[in-house]
Amino acid sequence: MKGRIFSIEEFSLYDGPGIRTTVFFKGCPLSCNWCHSPEGQGYARQIVKSGNGCLHCGKCAAVCTHPGACVLCGECVKVCPRSLIRISGEDREAEQLYKKLSKNFALLERGGGGVTFSGGEPLMQAEFLLEMLRLCEGKTHRAIQTSGYCAETTFSEVLKNVDLVLYDLKLIDEDAAKRYTGKSSAPILRNFEILKGSGVPFVVRVPLIPTVTDTEKNLTAIAERIGGAGFLKVELEPYNKFAGSKYAMCGREYLPQFDESVPPEINTKIFEERNIKVSVY
Amino acid sequence: MNERIEKLRAMLLAKEYRAKRSREPIELADSFSKEKIGYAMRAALRLKRLAEEEEPSLCEWDRIGFRRSTACMPPILTEKEWAEIRKEHFVFDFGWVANINSDYKMVLSRGFKSIREEIEQRKADANAAQKEEAEAMLISLRAVDTVVRKYRTAAKAQGLFALAEALSNVPEHPPRSFYEACVMLRLLNFMLWLNDNKHVTVGRFDQYMYPYFRADVEAGVLDETGALEIIEELFISLNFDADLYPGVQQGDNGQSLVLGGCDKDGNPAYNELSRLCLIASAELKLIDPKINLRVDKNTPREIYLLGTTLTAKGLGFPQYSNDDVVIPALCRWGYALEDARNYVVAACWEFIVPGKAFDINNVDGANLPRAVDRALREGEIGSYREFRERVRRQIDAEVESITAPVKNLFFQPSPLQSVLMDGCAEELKDVSEGLHYNNMGLHGVGIANAADAMAAVKYCVCEQKTVSYGELLRALDADFEGFEDVRSKLLSAPKMGNNDDFADDEAAFLLDCFADSCEKQKNDRGGIWRAGTGTAMYYIWYSETMGATADGRRAGTAYSANYSPSLDVKTDGVLSVISSFSKPDLGRVCNGGPLTLEFHDTVFRNEEGMGKVADLVRMFVALGGHQLQLNAINRETLLDAQKHPEKYPQLIVRVWGWSGYFNELDLCYQQHVIRRLEF
Numbered sequence: 034m035k036g037r038i039f040s041i042e043e044f045s046l047y048d049g050p051g052i053r054t055t056v057f058f059k060g061c062p063l064s065c066n067w068c069h070s071p072e073g074q075g076y077a078r079q080i081v082k083s084g085n086g087c088l089h090c091g092k093c094a095a096v097c098t099h100p101g102a103c104v105l106c107g108e109c110v111k112v113c114p115r116s117l118i119r120i121s122g123e124d125r126e127a128e129q130l131y132k133k134l135s136k137n138f139a140l141l142e143r144g145g146g147g148v149t150f151s152g153g154e155p156l157m158q159a160e161f162l163l164e165m166l167r168l169c170e171g172k173t174h175r176a177i178q179t180s181g182y183c184a185e186t187t188f189s190e191v192l193k194n195v196d197l198v199l200y201d202l203k204l205i206d207e208d209a210a211k212r213y214t215g216k217s218s219a220p221i222l223r224n225f226e227i228l229k230g231s232g233v234p235f236v237v238r239v240p241l242i243p244t245v246t247d248t249e250k251n252l253t254a255i256a257e258r259i260g261g262a263g264f265l266k267v268e269l270e271p272y273n274k275f276a277g278s279k280y281a282m283c284g285r286e287y288l289p290q291f292d293e294s295v296p297p298e299i300n301t302k303i304f305e306e307r308n309i310k311v312s313v314y
Numbered sequence: 315m316n317e318r319i320e321k322l323r324a325m326l327l328a329k330e331y332r333a334k335r336s337r338e339p340i341e342l343a344d345s346f347s348k349e350k351i352g353y354a355m356r357a358a359l360r361l362k363r364l365a366e367e368e369e370p371s372l373c374e375w376d377r378i379g380f381r382r383s384t385a386c387m388p389p390i391l392t393e394k395e396w397a398e399i400r401k402e403h404f405v406f407d408f409g410w411v412a413n414i415n416s417d418y419k420m421v422l423s424r425g426f427k428s429i430r431e432e433i434e435q436r437k438a439d440a441n442a443a444q445k446e447e448a449e450a451m452l453i454s455l456r457a458v459d460t461v462v463r464k465y466r467t468a469a470k471a472q473g474l475f476a477l478a479e480a481l482s483n484v485p486e487h488p489p490r491s492f493y494e495a496c497v498m499l500r501l502l503n504f505m506l507w508l509n510d511n512k513h514v515t516v517g518r519f520d521q522y523m524y525p526y527f528r529a530d531v532e533a534g535v536l537d538e539t540g541a542l543e544i545i546e547e548l549f550i551s552l553n554f555d556a557d558l559y560p561g562v563q564q565g566d567n568g569q570s571l572v573l574g575g576c577d578k579d580g581n582p583a584y585n586e587l588s589r590l591c592l593i594a595s596a597e598l599k600l601i602d603p604k605i606n607l608r609v610d611k612n613t614p615r616e617i618y619l620l621g622t623t624l625t626a627k628g629l630g631f632p633q634y635s636n637d638d639v640v641i642p643a644l645c646r647w648g649y650a651l652e653d654a655r656n657y658v659v660a661a662c663w664e665f666i667v668p669g670k671a672f673d674i675n676n677v678d679g680a681n682l683p684r685a686v687d688r689a690l691r692e693g694e695i696g697s698y699r700e701f702r703e704r705v706r707r708q709i710d711a712e713v714e715s716i717t718a719p720v721k722n723l724f725f726q727p728s729p730l731q732s733v734l735m736d737g738c739a740e741e742l743k744d745v746s747e748g749l750h751y752n753n754m755g756l757h758g759v760g761i762a763n764a765a766d767a768m769a770a771v772k773y774c775v776c777e778q779k780t781v782s783y784g785e786l787l788r789a790l791d792a793d794f795e796g797f798e799d800v801r802s803k804l805l806s807a808p809k810m811g812n813n814d815d816f817a818d819d820e821a822a823f824l825l826d827c828f829a830d831s832c833e834k835q836k837n838d839r840g841g842i843w844r845a846g847t848g849t850a851m852y853y854i855w856y857s858e859t860m861g862a863t864a865d866g867r868r869a870g871t872a873y874s875a876n877y878s879p880s881l882d883v884k885t886d887g888v889l890s891v892i893s894s895f896s897k898p899d900l901g902r903v904c905n906g907g908p909l910t911l912e913f914h915d916t917v918f919r920n921e922e923g924m925g926k927v928a929d930l931v932r933m934f935v936a937l938g939g940h941q942l943q944l945n946a947i948n949r950e951t952l953l954d955a956q957k958h959p960e961k962y963p964q965l966i967v968r969v970w971g972w973s974g975y976f977n978e979l980d981l982c983y984q985q986h987v988i989r990r991l992e993f
Contacts, residue, residue, distance in 0.1 A: 111802035114868065137893070140933055144929050314920075
C-alpha cells in the first residue's frame with residue numbers, strides 16, 4: 034500500500050539512539066501552536082519554497098497559471114534557477130520505501146541506530162506505518178515518534194511491532210490541550226497508559242513552550258504519570274525561536290499565542306525529585 | 315591555555331607587530347646576474363642577506379619566538395633571465411621548491427654540526443657543480459646561524475634565559491629536550507619561509523618529536539601541562555607570519571601537520587603527544603597548523619571523538635585520511651612500504667613522503683565536465699556504451715594535453731631545503747634536481763558534475779528518451795533559457811551522492827578512465843603521474859568559463875569542491891553520500907582530495923551529536939573512503955559575516971584543502987561555501 038511522506042532524513046540526530054534515518058509522514062491530527070514543522074501538518078500535497086538563496090528573479094510567479102489557487106502543476110518547480118521550489122508530499126509504496134531505507138541498514142546497524150518513523154503523525158497513516166514496521170522487523174531497529182493521538186486498538190497494534198517509542202506529552206490539562214494543540218488530551222493519556230503497560234521501551238518528550246507547557250502544574254502532571262517497565266527517560270526540549278522559520282516556506286504566517294521572547298523554564302527538578310531520569314535537548 | 319599563552323595568542327590576533335615590519339625593497343637579481351652567479355649560490359646569498367636584515371622580535375611572553383621583521387622577498391633572477399628560462403623550460407609555480415616535507419626526524423637527530431661536517435668532507439673530492447652546491451649549503455647553514463646568534467643575544471638581553479640557553483645548543487647539536495626540539499623546529503620553519511620555500515609543511519610532528527617528549531616525561535622534567543604549553547606556543551608561532559605566505563588565498567599556506575597513523579612496521583603510532591596536539595589545537599582555534607589525522611579501520615572511537623571536538627569548534631579540521639586505502643595505493647605506485655607507511659599530506663591533501671620525495675602533486679587539474687561535454691558534442695549518440703568510449707578518449711586527450719608540455723622543468727635551487735632532505739648533503743645535490751620519488755599529480759576537477767552529466771545523458775537521452783540529443787545540445791547552448799523543462803528532466807536524473815548505482819557507476823567509470831589516462835603517462839623526471847580527487851581552486855577557475863553542462867548545471871556555476879556532490883544536488887543525506895563516494899576504486903586515484911561534508915553547527919551542541927559525527931567518520935573509514943573533511947557552519951552566520959565582517963574576525967571555514975578566515979576570502983570562495991549549505 035501507499036503512504037504519504039514529506040521527507041526522509043539521514044543522520045537525524047535527535048530521533049533515537051545511534052545513527053538513524055527518519056521518515057517523516059505527512060499529516061497530523063493536532064495543530065500545535067508552536068509546531069516547527071508546518072509542512073507535516075496537512076495531509077494534502079503542497080508547494081514548499083525555500084527562501085535561502087532566492088534570487089527574486091520572479092520566474093516562478095511568471096509561469097504560474099493558477100495564482101492563489103495552486104493545482105500543483107509544478108511549473109514553478111521547473112523554472113526556479115536555484116532549485117528552491119519543491120512539491121512536498123510524495124506517495125510511496127511501502128515496499129519501495131523499504132527498499133530505499135534498507136540500502137543503509139548495514140550502516141545504521143554499525144552506527145548502533147535504525148529507522149524512526151516520525152511526522153506529522155505516523156499513527157495517522159497507521160496501516161502504512163504497520164506495513165513499514167513489519168517489513169523492517171528483524172532488519173533494523175524501529176522507533177516511532179508520536180503524539181499518541183489515535184484509537185487505542187490502533188496504538189496497541191503498533192506497539193506490537195516497534196522497538197522504541199518516542200512519546201510526546203505536551204499538555205495534560207484538557208482545556209489547554211484543546212486550546213494550544215487543537216485536540217483533546219484524553220486519547221493521548223489513554224494510549225500513554227497502554228504504552229506504560231506494554232513493556233515496550235519508551236522516552237517521554239516534552240516540548241517546553243514558555244508559559245504554556247513549561248508550567249509547574251503541567252510538568253508535575255506529566256511527572257506524576259511517568260511509570261511502566263519500558264520507561265527510559267524524559268527529554269525536555271526547550272522552545273527554539275527558529276520554530277517559526279518554515280512557515281513562510283509553506284506560504285503561511287507563524288502566529289504564536291504565547292510570548293516567544295520569554296525563555297522557557299527548564300525545570301528538571303520536578304522530575305529529579307521523583308527519581309525520574311531527565312535530560313534537556 | 316595558561317595566561318602566558320593567552321597573551322601570545324592575543325598578540326597574534328591583534329596583528330600589530332605585522333605593521334612594524336620593514337618593507338624596504340632589496341635588490342639582488344641584477345647584481346647576481348651581472349656577476350654571473352650560479353642559481354644555487356644566489357639562493358644562498360639571498361638567505362644570507364635576509365638573515366642579516368632580520369632583527370629579533372621578542373616579547374616578554376615568548377619562549378620560542380621568531381617573527382619576521384622584514385617583509386621583503388627579493389627575486390634571485392631578473393625578468394630577462396626568466397624570459398630565457400621560460401623559452402626552454404616548463405615553469406611550474408615560479409619554480410619554487412614547495413609543498414614537500416622536510417626530514418625533520420633526521421635533522422633533529424643529527425644537528426647542523428654533523429650535517430655541516432658531512433658537506434665539508436664530501437666537498438673535498440667533489441666535482442665543480444657539487445662544490446658550488448656544497449658552498450651554497452654551507453652559506454645557508456651559516457645564515458641560519460646568523461639568525462640564531464641574533465636571537466640568542468636578544469633573548470639573553472631580555473631575560474629570556476631558557477630560549478637563550480636552547481639557542482646555545484640547537485640547531486648546532488641535537489635537542490636535549492622537547493622544548494629545544496620545538497625551538498629548533500620553529501627555527502627551521504622560519505628559515506624555510508625566509509628561504510622563499512612555499513607551502514612549508516610540518517609533517518608527522520607526533521612521531522619525530524616523540525623521542526624528545528618521552529625522554530623528558532620519563533626523566534620527570536615534563537608533565538602534561540608543561541608539554542601542552544610548549545605545543546601551544548609552537549602552534550601560535552606558526553601563525554606569526556602566515557600573512558606573508560598566502561597561496562591562492564590567505565590561509566592557503568600549506569602548514570599541514572599530520573597525527574596518528576602507523577609506524578614503519580604498521581603498528582598504531584597515535585601517542586600521548588598526538589592527543590596533546592589535538593587538545594592544543596582545539597584550545598587555540600587558529601588556522602595553523604592545519605591538523606590531519608591518519609586513521610584506519612582499527613582506530614579507537616576516542617580518537618575520533620577528540621577529532622570531532624576540533625570540528626565542533628568550527629576549525630574545518632582535522633582532515634581524516636584512511637591508511638587502509640592510502641598506504642596500499644602508494645605502494646602500488648612504487649613507494650616502498652616503509653615510506654608509504656610514513657606518508658604525510660602536502661599543503662592540502664596530496665599524499666607525500668617526508669624527506670625522500672620531491673613530488674609535484676598539483677601540477678594542474680583535468681577538467682572532467684569539459685571532457686564529458688566534448689564527448690557529447692562529437693555527434694548523435696549511437697549507444698550509451700559508445701558514448702562512454704568517447705568520454706574515455708576525451709579524458710585521455712585532456713590528460714595528454716596537460717602532461718605533454720610538462721617537460722624539462724625549471725626549479726629555483728634551494729640549498730637550505732636540500733640540507734633538510736634525505737641524502738642531499740651526502741650527494742651534494744640540490745633538492746630541485748629531484749629526489750628518490752619524483753612523481754607528479756593531477757587533480758580530477760568536477761568529478762560529481764561530470765558523473766552526473768554522464769548519468770543524465772544515459773537516463774534522459776539513451777534510456778528514458780525524455781530528451782532528444784538535439785534538444786539537449788540546444789538547451790545547453792541556450793544555458794537552459796527557454797529550456798527549463800529539459801533542465802528539470804536532467805536534474806531529476808540519478809545523481810552521485812544518493813547511493814544509486816546508476817550514477818555511482820558513472821563516477822567509478824570516470825575515475826577509472828582518469829586513472830588509466832594518468833598511468834599511460836610518464837613524467838620526464840623519471841616518475842609517474844598520479845590521478846587524484848582534489849580540485850584545488852580549479853572548481854572555481856574552470857567553472858567560470860564552462861558553459862551549461864548535461865547534469866543541469868548552468869553556465870558559470872561552480873563545480874563541487876574536491877570530491878563532493880554537485881551544488882545543484884539535494885542528496886538523500888550523509889549516509890548515502892559516504893556510500894556513493896566510497897564506491898569507486900579510490901586506491902587508483904589517491905593523489906589526494908577529500909570528500910567534504912558540511913554540518914550545521916547545532917549538530918555539535920551536545921555530546922550525543924558529537925558522538926554520532928565521530929561514528930559517521932568511522933563509518934566512512936570502514937566503507938573504504940580515502941579522505942574526509944568536515945565543516946561545522948551555519949549559513950546565517952556566514953551571511954551575517956558578509957554584511958558585518960567586523961563581528962566575525964575569527965570565523966573559520968574549510969575552503970578546499972585548508973582552513974581560512976572567512977573574511978579574508980574572495981567573494982567567489984565565500985559564496986561557494988554558502989551555497990554548499992543551501993539544501
